[in-house]
Every structure is written in C-alpha cells, then in structure tokens.
Amino acid sequence: MEKNTPNPAVYYVTIDADEADRRLDNFLLSHLKGVPRSRIYKLIRSGEVRVNKGRAKPDRRLLAGDLVRIPPVRTATAASAKRQEQGSARWLEERIIYEDRDLLVLDKPSGLAVHGGSGIALGAIEMLRTLRGEHDKLELVHRLDRDTSGCLLVAKRRPALRRLHELFRNGEVQKCYTALLHGNWKGGNLVVDEPLLTTQRRNGERHVRVSGDGKRAVTRFVPERSYAGAQLTSIEIETGRTHQIRVHAAHLGHPVAGDRRYGLEEDPIVRDFGLGRLFLHASTLVFESPKGDRVIRAESPLDEGLLLVLKKMEA
Numbered sequence: 001m002e003k004n005t006p007n008p009a010v011y012y013v014t015i016d017a018d019e020a021d022r023r024l025d026n027f028l029l030s031h032l033k034g035v036p037r038s039r040i041y042k043l044i045r046s047g048e049v050r051v052n053k054g055r056a057k058p059d060r061r062l063l064a065g066d067l068v069r070i071p072p073v074r075t076a077t078a079a080s081a082k083r084q085e086q087g088s089a090r091w092l093e094e095r096i097i098y099e100d101r102d103l104l105v106l107d108k109p110s111g112l113a114v115h116g117g118s119g120i121a122l123g124a125i126e127m128l129r130t131l132r133g134e135h136d137k138l139e140l141v142h143r144l145d146r147d148t149s150g151c152l153l154v155a156k157r158r159p160a161l162r163r164l165h166e167l168f169r170n171g172e173v174q175k176c177y178t179a180l181l182h183g184n185w186k187g188g189n190l191v192v193d194e195p196l197l198t199t200q201r202r203n204g205e206r207h208v209r210v211s212g213d214g215k216r217a218v219t220r221f222v223p224e225r226s227y228a229g230a231q232l233t234s235i236e237i238e239t240g241r242t243h244q245i246r247v248h249a250a251h252l253g254h255p256v257a258g259d260r261r262y263g264l265e266e267d268p269i270v271r272d273f274g275l276g277r278l279f280l281h282a283s284t285l286v287f288e289s290p291k292g293d294r295v296i297r298a299e300s301p302l303d304e305g306l307l308l309v310l311k312k313m314e315a
Contacts, residue, residue, distance in 0.1 A: 015066040018137065018158040024051065025058035027068070030129060030137065035073050037116065043071060092127050098298045102160035102290045103141070103153060104128075105298040110149040110277045114140055124152060142168060142240060147258075150177070150282025150300045155290075163290040168240065174286035177235040177245060178224075178302060180279035180309075181254040182264060185231040190221045192248045196241045207261075208243040210251050217241040219248040227313045230257065230269060234283075245280060256280050273312045281306065 019027060028040045028049065043049045044058050050069040051060060062068070098105040108114070108124055115123035122130075129138050141153040141164045155161035167173050197214030199207050218238035225232040231254065235245055246262045249255055255263040257279040258270055269275045285298045302310075 010072065011070055013068045013070060015062045015064055015068065017064050020062060020064040020158065021162070022062050022158070023058065024049070024056055024060045024062060024068075026139075027062060028070075030139075032070070032073055039073065043073065090131065092124070093131055097151070097300060098296065100289075102157055103155050103164065104138075105285060106152045106154060107300045108144055108149055108152040108282075109303075110147050113146045114143050114152060125154065128154060141165065144282055145243065145246075145278070145280075147278035148177075148280045148282060149277075149303060151285045151298050152282070153285060153287075153298075160290040164287070167287055171238055172288065174284070175237050175240070175282070176284040176286075177237070178281045178283045179233050179235055179245065179249065180227075180257040180269065180306075181221075181231045181233050181249055182229065182257060182267075182269070183231070183254045184229065185223045185226065185233070185254065188223065190252070192219045192221070192252065193217075194248060194251060196244060196247055198242050206242055208241070208247045210247065215239075215241060217244050217248065219245060221249075221252070227310075230313065232310070246278075269309065269313075273309050275309045276305065279306060279309070 013031070015027075024044065025040060028035075028043070029037060032040065041058060044056065047055045048069075048071040050056065051062070052067055053069070092106070095107040095109070096104050097107050106124060106128070113123040115125045125138060125140050132138060137157060139155050139158075139161050141155050141161060144150065144152055153164065155164055164173075194210045194217060195212060195214035196208050196217045197211035199209075216239060220236045220238070222234040222236070223231050224234050237244055243262070246256050246259055250259070250262040257263070258267065258275045258277055259280075260278075267275070269279070281300070281302055283300055283302075285296075287296055288294075289296050
C-alpha cells in the first residue's frame with residue numbers, strides 16, 4: 001500500500017494486493033485508528049472519501065490499484081484517545097497464545113466482544129489493532145460470542161486471511177469447545193444435525209432457534225465427566241452458525257450452564273456454585289498454516305473461575 005501526500009489537507013492511498021477485496025468501510029476503520037465508526041460512515045456518505053475520484057458506498061470491495069482519497073480526520077483528541085486505548089489494552093498482549101508472521105491466536109476472556117458496535121466502544125480486534133499499529137493488518141478470521149472464552153484466530157496479512165477463510169468454509173479447521181451442560185447425560189457421543197434460523201428481536205438482539213427454514217448446523221457432543229445434575233462435555237462443530245452450541249444443547253434438553261438467553265430460568269449451578277458467566281470455552285483450534293507447510297494446534301485451558309466451579313461441584 002503506497003501513500004502519496006500532495007498537500008497536508010488530503011492524502012491518497014493506492015491499494016496493493018494485500019488490501020485488495022476489503023470493504024471500503026473496513027479498510028477505513030483499520031486505517032483511521034481512533035476515529036469513531038459513525039465518523040467513518042459520515043465521511044463516506046458526504047463524499048469526502050472517494051475511490052478513483054468517485055463516490056463509493058461503504059460495502060464497495062476495493063481492488064488492487066484503486067486510489068482512495070482520505071480527508072484530514074486525525075486530530076489531537078483522536079491521538080490522545082488512541083494513547084489511552086493503547087494503555088488500557090496492553091493486558092491483552094499477554095493473552096496471545098500463538099503467533100507467527102501470518103496470524104495470531106488470542107485467548108479471549110469471557111465478557112469481551114470480538115469487535116465493537118451496538119454500544120461497545122472497543123472489542124478484541126480494535127484493541128489488538130491499537131496495540132500493534134499500522135504494521136499488522138489485523139482481521140478477525142472467525143467470531144466467538146461475547147460470553148464465550150478461548151481461542152480466537154486473527155489474521156495479520158490479507159493473503160493469510162483469504163486462505164484461513166477458505167479452510168473454515170471447507171470444514172478443514174477443527175474447532176473444539178468445552179462446556180458444562182445441565183442434566184444427567186444418557187448414552188455416549190451424540191451428533192446433532194438440526195438447521196438453525198436467526199431472527200432479530202425488536203431490541204436488535206439476535207435470537208436463534210431450530211427450524212426447517214434455517215441453515216444446516218452440525219454439532220458433536222462428547223461427554224467427558226459427570227457431576228450431580230451436570231455433564232462436562234467436549235464439543236466439536238462442523239459448521240459455525242450463530243449461537244450454534246448453545247441452541248443445540250438447549251434443544252437436547254441440556255442447556256449450557258450460565259446461559260441467560262437459552263438456558264434455565266433458575267440456574268442451580270449459578271445459584272449454588274458461584275458460576276458468574278457462560279460455561280462455554282473454545283479450548284482448541286487445529287488447522288493447516290496459510291502456507292500449507294505445517295499443522296498449527298492452539299490450546300487454551302479452562303480459566304481459574306471455571307475450574308473453581310468444577311472443584312466446588314466435586315466437593
């Protein structure tokens with residue numbers, strides 16, 4: 001990506017192969033760090049941002065060689081805000097469990113959204129971008145629910161992102177979760193192949209249910225350890241639908257402990273054992289490296305809070 005600054009008020013960016021195929025809004029959000037999302041969209045709508053001298057929509061896909069006009073939006077206030085964000089995000093650096101030239105895997109804590117929006121100023125990806133600056137072009141490869149902890153895959157280069165997306169689409173990424181499910185499990189391993197339909201509620205929340213009108217979703221449940229009224233379970237997903245594990249588990253009659261949306265109204269594990277979050281953890285990711293030269297395996301153990309709940313249940 002080449003920058004040409006003909007005057008101090010406006011500068012131009014020539015899109016290179018690494019930046020190609022990005023949406024214009026996503027390109028600007030990562031390029032103009034510290035500038036609010038609402039301001040970015042206003043710049044596009046007003047025509048202050050232009051592509052090849054013409055107006056463009058936020059969802060326009062950029063091509064290699066495109067010339068993007070960027071107006072002066074960096075201010076002292078934005079720079080100050082960026083420094084504050086950088087300081088508040090440094091703890092996240094310690095949660096990176098794997099990294100190479102093409103990608104990194106973050107051990108995302110429960111309660112942290114993967115990206116900002118819907119009243120959330122900063123998510124994991126914005127915080128990582130603030131820490132790393134413009135050198136790494138960080139992009140989410142997949143997503144985790146806000147309340148789900150564990151392995152989150154982030155690409156550092158556009159070619160790596162495209163290849164990792166391809167692996168996910170082709171089902172070539174092994175995704176293993178650990179969950180505590182309510183109820184006494186009967187039998188052994190179980191595969192749920194039930195379509196899921198996502199709907200929007202009036203307050204903007206997404207709600208998912210099993211429906212023949214939905215998209216195919218496949219979840220494999222492997223019971224690991226039994227407790228009184230609960231089952232520690234290893235779960236693998238062949239598809240990556242919104243809230244897939246939580247909805248399929250509830251459909252079986254074994255909702256995830258601590259699930260306020262699809263779980264029990266009166267949750268005995270929350271009440272009796274101090275569970276303060278969703279007991280769902282992305283424990284393992286296994287996939288081929290973007291260059292195809294090795295297999296990468298990233299693992300995240302259960303955090304101390306979840307282990308303490310299990311210890312109390314054992315007692």
